[in-house]
Amino acid sequence: QSALTQPASVSGSPGQSITISCTGARSDVGSFKLVSWFQQHPGKAPRLIISDVTQRPSGVSDRFSGSRSGDTASLTVSGLQAEDEADYYCCAYEHHSASLLFGGGTKLTVL
Amino acid sequence: QVQLVESGGGVVQPGGSLTLSCAASGFSVNFYSFHWVRQAPGKGLEWVAVITMDGKNTYYTDSVKGRFTISRDTSKNTVFLQMNSLRRDDSALYFCTRVEGTVTSLAHWGPGTLVSVSS
Numbered sequence: 001q002s003a004l005t006q007p008a009s010v011s012g013s014p015g016q017s018i019t020i021s022c023t024g025a026r027s028d029v030g031s032f033k034l035v036s037w038f039q040q041h042p043g044k045a046p047r048l049i050i051s052d053v054t055q056r057p058s059g060v061s062d063r064f065s066g067s068r069s070g071d072t073a074s075l076t077v078s079g080l081q082a083e084d085e086a087d088y089y090c091c092a093y094e095h096h097s098a099s100l101l102f103g104g105g106t107k108l109t110v111l
Numbered sequence: 112q113v114q115l116v117e118s119g120g121g122v123v124q125p126g127g128s129l130t131l132s133c134a135a136s137g138f139s140v141n142f143y144s145f146h147w148v149r150q151a152p153g154k155g156l157e158w159v160a161v162i163t164m165d166g167k168n169t170y171y172t173d174s175v176k177g178r179f180t181i182s183r184d185t186s187k188n189t190v191f192l193q194m195n196s197l198r199r200d201d202s203a204l205y206f207c208t209r210v211e212g213t214v215t216s217l218a219h220w221g222p223g224t225l226v227s228v229s230s
Contacts, residue, residue: 036215045206045220052213089156091215098170100158
C-alpha cells in the first residue's frame with residue numbers, strides 16, 4: 001500500500017492556472033475512474049472537490065477540474081484566488097487490496 | 112443536514128486501547144459506506160479502514176490489521192473504530208467520513224478526534 005506521488009508544493013499568482021499531478025500505478029490511479037481530490041485549509045477537515053477523476057460535486061467552483069492520463073491524475077485550478085491557498089490531496093482506490101491510497105499532499109501558495 | 116461528529120479520542124499509553132465513535136445525524140448509517148482517515152500532526156492524510164454500506168465487509172490499511180476494528184450500530188446511528196495495541200505512530204487526528212456515490216467520494220467529514228499515544 002504505497003502512497004501516491006504528488007509534488008510537495010506549487011505556486012502561482014492570482015488569475016493564473018496551476019496543475020497538480022498525482023502518480024500511482026495501473027492497479028490504482030490507472031484503473032477504473034476512482035480518483036478523488038480534496039482541499040484542506042489549516043485546522044479544517046478536508047473537502048471533496050473532484051470525484052471519479054473529473055466530476056465536481058455540487059457547490060464546487062468550476063475553476064477546479066480533474067483529468068487522468070495513464071497512471072497519473074491531475075488537478076487544475078484556473079483563475080487562482082487567494083482562498084485557493086491550501087493543501088491538496090489525491091486519493092485512489094487500489095483494487096487488489098480493496099483499500100484507499102492518498103497522495104502525500106501538495107501545498108498550493110498563491111503569490 | 113448531514114453531520115458527523117467524532118468522539119472518544121484522548122491520551123493513551125502504548126499498548127492501550129481506545130474506541131472512537133462517529134455519531135451521524137441527518138441520515139441513516141444503514142445506507143452508506145464509511146471510512147476512517149487519520150492525519151498525524153503536520154503530516155498528510157492516511158486511509159485507515161472502511162465499512163461497506165451493507166455492514167458486512169470491512170477493509171484495513173496494513174499497519175492496523177489485527178489491531179483496529181471498524182463497526183457500526185444502526186440503532187445508535189453511529190460508526191465505531193476500536194483500536195487495540197496502540198503504538199506511538201497511531202497518534203493522529205482521526206476523521207470519520209461518509210461516502211456519497213463511489214468508494215473514493217468521501218463527501219462528508221467530521222471535525223476529527225485527536226488520539227495521542229504517549230507514555
